[in-house]
Every structure is written in C-alpha cells, then in structure tokens.
Amino acid sequence: QKEVEQNSGPLSVPEGAIASLNCTYSDRGSQSFFWYRQYSGKSPELIMFIYSNGDKEDGRFTAQLNKASQYVSLLIRDSQPSDSATYLCAVNPNFNKFYFGSGTKLNVKP
C-alpha cells in the first residue's frame, strides 16, 4: 500500500467550475498535509497546508481534512485555464520526511 494515493486523472472541468481533487493516506499518525501544484517541466509550488480537521480556505482554494477517514481534498473554485497542472498531495508522518502522491492532472477547458 502506498503512503499517499491520488487518482492520476486527467480531471477535466470547464472554466468557472469547481475542481475537486482527492487524496488518501495510510499513516494514521500523520499530522501535516500539503498541496502542491506542478506545471509541466517545472518544480512543485506550494498552494496550501492544513493541520486540523475541517476546512481551510485561501482565496479560490479550500483544503479539507478528515483524519478519521484519512482523507484530504482540495477544491478550486472558479477554475481557470491557468489552473491546468498536476496537483500533488503530500503528507508529513513525522517531522523530517514527506510522502507525495503521484499527482492528479487537472485540465480546465476554456
């Protein structure tokens, strides 16, 4: 079992719609959760992080965490073509090591 699982996609949504990206993790003791965006040929760029159960909003992005279900999600409201990228979920089961999922490719169609 992989430490972090993501649907590889691609996930296609029309411009202006809500994109929902999901991630599950295996280590129940994980405390920190991160979402990164990676454009093709570029390095990962931090979008946001979440530590507590519930929702955390930052602009058009909302991260949702459910530790009981070991589930993290990222919602992107009013999706734009510039949001088209691969979204990586990362989990920090201890202070010094990150586990990344394989990423979900998002296509936002104009």
Place this chain on the structure above:
Amino acid sequence: DAGVTQSPTHLIKTRGQQVTLRCSPKSGHDTVSWYQQALGQGPQFIFQYYEEEERQRGNFPDRFSGHQFPNYSSELNVNALLLGDSALYLCASSSPGGETQYFGPGTRLLVL
C-alpha cells in the same frame, strides 16, 4: 529574497559515472531535503540534512549520498549511475522548526 537555487539545470551522464548536484536553500532556511521525481510520478524522498548531518533517509541505496555545508547549502552525490537514475532531482528547504518545504527549480539528469 532569493528562493531555493539548484545547479546545474540539466546534466547528461553515462552509466557508471558519478554526478554531484548542488542546492542553496532559501534565505533563513537551515534544513535541506532531496527528492527524485521520475516522469509521471510524485517526488520520492531521498534524504534530509540538518546541522550538517543526515537526519532522515528514504529507500535509496548507498550510491546516493549527500553533504551539508556550514552555510546550509547541500550537495547530492550519486555514484555508479544507472539508466533508472534518470529523473528530475529536486531540492527543498524549510525554516528552523518549520515543516513547510519550498522547492528549487530542479536538476534534470539524463543517464545514457
């Protein structure tokens, strides 16, 4: 405020050779982690350096080694290169006591 920098940007080597990749962390950061990202995959943790010591290591063979210097910059060395070592190598830094990691632009290594 300079972000994480890496050099070189691209590198071509042949099997059996050795390679050294370099990373300078973001200003104010003291911890450096290295990742390998194969095409279509997420980054895989290689190791992390803090206070010039390897603090944590992922599932990579001893051919992968590293070093951190007093100015917090770091090197990743890979010996006896294999074709499967072809990947994007990413360096990430974090601040003292911080968990959030910020990535450099990466070094793309091709082994022929």
